[in-house]
Structures are given as C-alpha cells and as structure tokens.
Amino acid sequence: MTASTVTRPVGSATGPAPRRTSSPSPRLRLLVCAAVVVAALAWIAVRGLTSSFVYYLTPSDIVVAHKADVGQRVRLGGLVVAGSVSRVHDGALRFTVTDGRRSMRVVSTGSVPELFRAGQGVVLEGALRADHRFHADTLLVKHDGQYRAPDLGSSAQEG
C-alpha cells in the first residue's frame, strides 16, 4: 500500500476546476469500449429473447404447433369465448379461450378475478391433460388498458 501519495490534490481549494482538454486516457477508452460491447450484448440478448421467451402460449401454439406436451406446465393466453362460461357443481369454472384461429376448452379451479367475463383476455397457468382440456389452477385477467368514466347519462351501469 503506497497510500501516502494519495493525499496530494490535483485541483486547488479555491480556484476553478481544471478542465481536461487532452485526449481521453487509455482507461477511459477501455471503459467506453467495454460499454459498447455490453450494449451490443444486451441488444443481442433482447433479439434472442424476442424469439425464444414467451410469457404464454396461444391455443394455436398448443393445438397446431404442439409446443406443450400433455402434463407440461405452461401458461395459456387468449380471449374468453362469449357464451362458453359455465360453473359446474364441482366448483370448477369451464370456458373456452380462443386466439381467433384456434380455441381450447379450459377447466379452471383457481380463484376468479372480478374482471373475468366473456370477451376478456385471460392468462391461465396449468397443463394440458389427456382429455384435451387445459386444466388451470391460476386464472389471470388481462386488462385492455381502456379507461372510461361511468356514463352519467344512462342509469344502467355495468356491474
């Protein structure tokens, strides 16, 4: 440790801070290069993730592309088909989700968020079983990001 040289300040206590006008030091150049490399790697990672990282599969992914095996735990996303929702005596919620091309029947045993309704986007966590239904234990509702105040003119408000 040669700490004794540390105490010598470069600037003066009262004068203005000296500007660095010379060319950047080798260390700075190295750091800038490292920054560029890291940024490039990050960009590649993002591009890679774009194709490989999917938060949920669509019914088409499962029915057509067979991206999920029977029993494999995945997320399934899609729109709830109008008129398909029913709650049977065992308490499970049954409905169909669609991505516009293919659809899949779902049996959901988890809690149901208040915003769940036909036409809503949902994400389900569970697995496809041998009965060709998707058995979900978690039901998440995707909000469409539309915010509206209640229509004060009409008395009939959706609950």
Added chain:
Amino acid sequence: MNILDGAMVAMGTRRAQRVLALATLAALAATAVAGLYVVPPDVEQGDVQRLMYVHVPAAWLAFLSFGVVSLASLAYLRTGRIRWDRVAVASAEIGVLFCTLTIVLGSLWGRPVWGAWWTWDPRLTTTVVLLLVYVAYLSLRRVADSAARRAQWSAVVGVVGFVDVPIVHMSVVWWRSLHQEATVLRPGAPTMDTSMLATLLLGVLAFSLAYTYLMTVRLRVGRLEDHAAGTVMSRPAPRAGVPRRPGPVVVGGTVARTAGRAGGLDA
C-alpha cells in the same frame, strides 16, 4: 454550461428548497384530492383504478431518474468533473425509490385486477432487472476504493444501465405480456377519458416536483459529504501506525484521478 451551473446553484439555496417543498406538497395534495374525489372511478375496475394516478407517474419518474443518471454519467466521463458524479448518484438513489414504488403500487393494483400480486410477465421482469441494475450501481459505489475509481466505474454502469429503460417501455409491445400496453405514451390518442388523463398529468407534475426537490436536497448532501471528505483529507499527515484509507480527494469540484490511481489497490 454556465446557465446550468447557475440553475443548480439557484435550486440549492435553502429558500428555493423551501419553495420547492411547499410546491411539491401542494401538488401531491392536489393529486390526492383529484384522484380520490374529483375524478370518477373507471367503469370496469372501479375505485382500484385510482392507483393509476400514482403508479404511472412513479414509473415515468423512475425512467426520468435513470435518464438523468446516464446523461450525468456521460458528462462525467467526458469532463471528469465530480459534480456530474454527484448528480448521477443523487438521481440513481431517487430512481431506485421511484422504481420500488412502481413495483409495489403495481403489485397492489395487480392483485384485484389481474388476480395476482406478481407474475413473471416481460414488463414486470424487465422492471425488476431495471431496479437491480441501479441497486447494483449503488452497491458498486461502496466497493470502489477511491473517489475517482468510484465515479468512473459507476459512470459506466450509469450509461450502460439505461439500455434497460427502452426495453422496459417496449416490453409490452415486443413480447406477449399480461401487463397492458401503453395508454398515453403511444402512437395515437391516449385510451382514457380526458378527466383521467388530466389527473394523471397532475400526478406526473407532483412527482416531478418531488423528484426535483429530492434532487436538490441530495445534491446539497453530496456537496457536504465531498466537502467533509476533502476537509478530512487536507488535515496534516496521520501519525505513524495509524492506517489511512485511500479515500476521496475532492477539492474544487475535481477528483484527483492520478492520485486515486496510486491508491495501492490497483490490479
């Protein structure tokens, strides 16, 4: 640069800080009143949608904070003036605060609306990465053994770390996600009623004032810290046998880079 310096000095006075603090409190109170009582609840979500008026401003201010970190870090790397390092660290600390606030408020909002406190959706995941990057930034500052190295290392992280901000913003477009897409910062008109948008912008104003106020306070603390460190370092040489840390040498706003390099812990 002189205008900027003048502005920073003007904002740093006690009087300016008192005015800023009062303006911040008033704007936050106005946001609370507008968000809780004046604006009607969302037709679908009901009252819980009011969380938007704090969640979204917190997220935007986190982005802004980290933007300031990257610009100040860039300015430090170009000029070597320690004041830019002070700006960067001040903004990073406040950004971590806002980013944490964003995640906590989003979690509170997600439970009733989505049905989950948390899910590894791309938006949420990239936001956690963002928080971790700037927590790492602050941790790195504790590792460096000299002020010059601390400023230089953290400036590089401060510049590179900002890469995640556009990724967070675009995550809902690039990947399938549970989080909704942008409602205001999007091509086309915002997908919300005008009264809601006005309240949201009031919240953004209030949070921006809070950011400015916190920045002025943190910058003053930073100046005092550096001044104290400089005072300590300019004392007479320590007695023999008393270990001395190769600490910051900060006088007149510039770090002694060459001196820091001689600090003894170089690889």
